[in-house]
Amino acid sequence: MSANYLEHFSASMLQNLQEMAGLEAAASQPAVQETAFASQGFSVIIGITGKRPGRIILDTTQETACKLSNTINGEECDEEFVLDTMAELTNIVSGNGITTVNNANSGMGLMLTPPSIFIGNELTIVSPKLNAEVVAVTTPLGLINLSIGFEGGK
Amino acid sequence: MDAALATPFIKAFFDLLPQLGFQQVKRGNLRVSEKMAVSLDVIAVVGLSQQLRGNVAYAMSQETAKKFASVMMMGMPVEQLDEMSQSAISEASNMITANAAMTLESQGISVNISPPTLVIGQGVKVRISQVQSLIVEIVTEAGVIEVILGLER
Numbered sequence: 001m002s003a004n005y006l007e008h009f010s011a012s013m014l015q016n017l018q019e020m021a022g023l024e025a026a027a028s029q030p031a032v033q034e035t036a037f038a039s040q041g042f043s044v045i046i047g048i049t050g051k052r053p054g055r056i057i058l059d060t061t062q063e064t065a066c067k068l069s070n071t072i073n074g075e076e077c078d079e080e081f082v083l084d085t086m087a088e089l090t091n092i093v094s095g096n097g098i099t100t101v102n103n104a105n106s107g108m109g110l111m112l113t114p115p116s117i118f119i120g121n122e123l124t125i126v127s128p129k130l131n132a133e134v135v136a137v138t139t140p141l142g143l144i145n146l147s148i149g150f151e152g153g154k
Numbered sequence: 155m156d157a158a159l160a161t162p163f164i165k166a167f168f169d170l171l172p173q174l175g176f177q178q179v180k181r182g183n184l185r186v187s188e189k190m191a192v193s194l195d196v197i198a199v200v201g202l203s204q205q206l207r208g209n210v211a212y213a214m215s216q217e218t219a220k221k222f223a224s225v226m227m228m229g230m231p232v233e234q235l236d237e238m239s240q241s242a243i244s245e246a247s248n249m250i251t252a253n254a255a256m257t258l259e260s261q262g263i264s265v266n267i268s269p270p271t272l273v274i275g276q277g278v279k280v281r282i283s284q285v286q287s288l289i290v291e292i293v294t295e296a297g298v299i300e301v302i303l304g305l306e307r
Contacts, residue, residue, distance in 0.1 A: 035237070038241070039275075045273075046201065047201025047268025047271075048268055049202075049266035049268050051202075053268055054268070055201070055269060055271055056270060079190070080190075096188045111204065111266060113201025113208070113209065114201065114204055114208055114209060114283065114284070114304075116201070116209045116279055116282040116304075117281075118197070118279070119279040120278040121277075122275050122278060123273060123274070124273075124275065125273055125274075126240050126272040126273075126274065128237075128240060128241040128270075129269065130269060138242070151269055153205050
């Protein structure tokens with residue numbers, strides 16, 4: 001599995017922010033993510049199953065999640081709506097990324113699990129035994145971190 | 155969700171916890187949860203794909219998490235929920251979910267599971283499913299573990 005798989009996820013993120021919300025965003029170079037990291041307050045987690053199990057985390061602030069949902073839907077912040085929107089955004093980006101990885105690596109058979117969402121002021125997220133990398137996506141509405149980790153090597 | 159889907163997960167606790175050094179494993183209350191609920195402080199979430207899709211989360215208080223890790227580590231005192239005890243809880247949630255997946259497989263329901271992610275905080279709001287979740291309590295000498303199931307066939 002090539003080390004630059006993360007680029008497919010961040011490219012999909014930028015494209016979707018552009019198409020869904022009309023936002024010009026920029027992605028940083030991938031950086032190694034520590035096993036434990038502090039959430040900004042709003043985290044969507046999607047599991048990966050198959051030959052190389054792992055997980056994808058979209059992490060942002062509650063404020064950015066709300067603003068982004070408003071921009072996409074044109075509605076005021078309704079908690080349920082914000083959750084659905086952020087879960088769906090993470091689903092789309094993860095689906096695009098995983099498809100690219102599967103197409104480039106035959107027999108990988110990666111599948112996604114449904115999103116779970118965690119909201120809190122002082123959240124720590126820990127993924128023991130995973131090698132994870134994170135891309136910081138800077139948008140006009142705030143920072144969104146996209147973290148992808150797999151079991152085993154890179 | 156179908157309440158019968160909880161049975162393999164409860165069975166997994168009864169199968170595995172004695173092997174991990176627990177003396178006491180009892181089933182507590184069962185309740186239906188709102189889609190969005192405030193959870194206990196330490197949550198291990200595992201995703202499921204294929205014929206059964208959704209998430210299962212194992213939630214417990216900080217105190218229970220420390221005692222749980224201590225039992226798993228042969229009674230070694232755990233003062234802080236450090237890296238080693240986080241890893242122990244994560245590993246237990248992986249084993250329990252894998253055990254339940256094998257039971258489901260034997261019933262003709264094929265399931266793949268993702269690695270666990272631990273979420274630690276206070277007053278964490280959680281939504282693990284688009285459907286209503288079931289919460290089953292498992293009572294051990296380390297305290298109560300809430301098994302939150304949001305699964306769809």
